[in-house]
Amino acid sequence: MLKSSDTTTTSTGSGSCSPSAYSAGKWSYSPRTNKSSLSDPSKDSLEFAGFQGCASSREFLWHLAADQEAQYDRFPAVSSWKWDLSSTSCSSSDFRSLDAEKHKEEFIRELVERGGWLILGDSITEGHFFSISCSLYPHVVALPDYVANPYFDRAWPQNMYLNPNSPLIPTLTFPPGFNITQTPLITFRRIDLLLSTEELVELHREKHLKGEDQGQGFELFSDEKVWTLSPTEYLPEIFLAPLPKANYANLIVSTAGHWTTTLFSGYANEPTKEGIERHGEGLDGLIDFFGQAMEVWADQVQEAINKDRQGVVLADGKGRARRQVLVRAYLTGHEDCHDHRKPWTKVKPMKWNWYNWGSIWKYNDIFEKVVSKMQYPDIHYLAIERPARLRPDAHATGDCLHIMAGAGVLEGWTEYLWHFISKENPNLKAEKGMRVYSGTRFQ
Numbered sequence: 001m002l003k004s005s006d007t008t009t010t011s012t013g014s015g016s017c018s019p020s021a022y023s024a025g026k027w028s029y030s031p032r033t034n035k036s037s038l039s040d041p042s043k044d045s046l047e048f049a050g051f052q053g054c055a056s057s058r059e060f061l062w063h064l065a066a067d068q069e070a071q072y073d074r075f076p077a078v079s080s081w082k083w084d085l086s087s088t089s090c091s092s093s094d095f096r097s098l099d100a101e102k103h104k105e106e107f108i109r110e111l112v113e114r115g116g117w118l119i120l121g122d123s124i125t126e127g128h129f130f131s132i133s134c135s136l137y138p139h140v141v142a143l144p145d146y147v148a149n150p151y152f153d154r155a156w157p158q159n160m161y162l163n164p165n166s167p168l169i170p171t172l173t174f175p176p177g178f179n180i181t182q183t184p185l186i187t188f189r190r191i192d193l194l195l196s197t198e199e200l201v202e203l204h205r206e207k208h209l210k211g212e213d214q215g216q217g218f219e220l221f222s223d224e225k226v227w228t229l230s231p232t233e234y235l236p237e238i239f240l241a242p243l244p245k246a247n248y249a250n251l252i253v254s255t256a257g258h259w260t261t262t263l264f265s266g267y268a269n270e271p272t273k274e275g276i277e278r279h280g281e282g283l284d285g286l287i288d289f290f291g292q293a294m295e296v297w298a299d300q301v302q303e304a305i306n307k308d309r310q311g312v313v314l315a316d317g318k319g320r321a322r323r324q325v326l327v328r329a330y331l332t333g334h335e336d337c338h339d340h341r342k343p344w345t346k347v348k349p350m351k352w353n354w355y356n357w358g359s360i361w362k363y364n365d366i367f368e369k370v371v372s373k374m375q376y377p378d379i380h381y382l383a384i385e386r387p388a389r390l391r392p393d394a395h396a397t398g399d400c401l402h403i404m405a406g407a408g409v410l411e412g413w414t415e416y417l418w419h420f421i422s423k424e425n426p427n428l429k430a431e432k433g434m435r436v437y438s439g440t441r442f443q
Helices: 019-023 041-049 069-074 101-114 123-135 197-208 231-239 282-307 357-371 409-424
Strands: 026-029 081-084 116-121 140-143 158-162 186-190 248-253 324-328 379-382
Touching (some): 019 409, 101 409, 123 158, 123 186, 197 282, 231 282, 248 409, 282 379, 324 409, 357 379, 379 409
Parallel strands (some): 116 186, 116 248, 324 379
Antiparallel strands (some): 140 158
């Protein structure tokens, strides 16, 4: 019997396109249209991006960066760049672009027949969900309907289902128990920190407030709004939920953006707006705590997978497979992003280090080191942030952190995640020729 401890986790892989090889590409100009300007925001922004439409209705024009006329001059150029892998070790015939209808159909087929995706993170990840809903349209539908009811809280789950009218349906083989209208292909949940605030307060008390006063009067968090949830809730109730409620094969997470001394005010070491002195450990101290928190998170996630006796249900009598977890490197913002109109060829240093942007690489480095340990064989770190780092021109209209759909950045995340899941994951070797799921691996 092959057990979890018999394999190690790697983010470099031995396949055709490792994360590092993918990240070594470059942005190449590749327009999809002869149009030279944007006149109809809803229609033209989709055409420029190569989308037939978008299943998600949440903040539609905002996600497409077509909500402010003052920035219409970005189009169509901003949507006319492709991540070019021709100079890398990635095989162009093996790496599939969702611009091709046949690849879109292959992706849908794998989500149905080999299990869906549960995507957890902050509003950057929410933008990724929106982008996927465009890439897979019209074969998917998304709920809730934000046109009919725009008042859903950000914590509300967003689900992508197979469109009952998709012409693919007669060609698909469904896992036993799969329900087209009940079983999501992809779900997004807004979980900013991956752990609950209560868990983080307790962890901080345990690690940092030992002593006589036990931190009396100390407050770890400010009153800044944050959406998060405990793994003790989202792992058993969502990720591991059985059919027909769910059939997730992959948990995809990303975090760091809300790990600031504004939210974690107990770490702040600069005066308040009122001039009150604060003497926290600063951002470096918070980053150390982030590492401790991610170890707790990784322990809980790996333990949940180890104890999962069901696995993801495969179609066509192929049994079950062990679920997997992917950590996508977090993305920093770009200062003065709206002054840019084309990609960079190399990442440029920041001038002001807004928020925690100048330290995002430290969070990513720590998270990668944590989950690369041998005790986490089912958690994989994907350092694929470089394409986005080279796109200061690709942000939403209202800020310089969120990335617009259709510029190729979010779409590249989807394509690489799909590639890694289906071709690069080292644990795929454990599946080959194995039919019976044992609850620890395959037998």
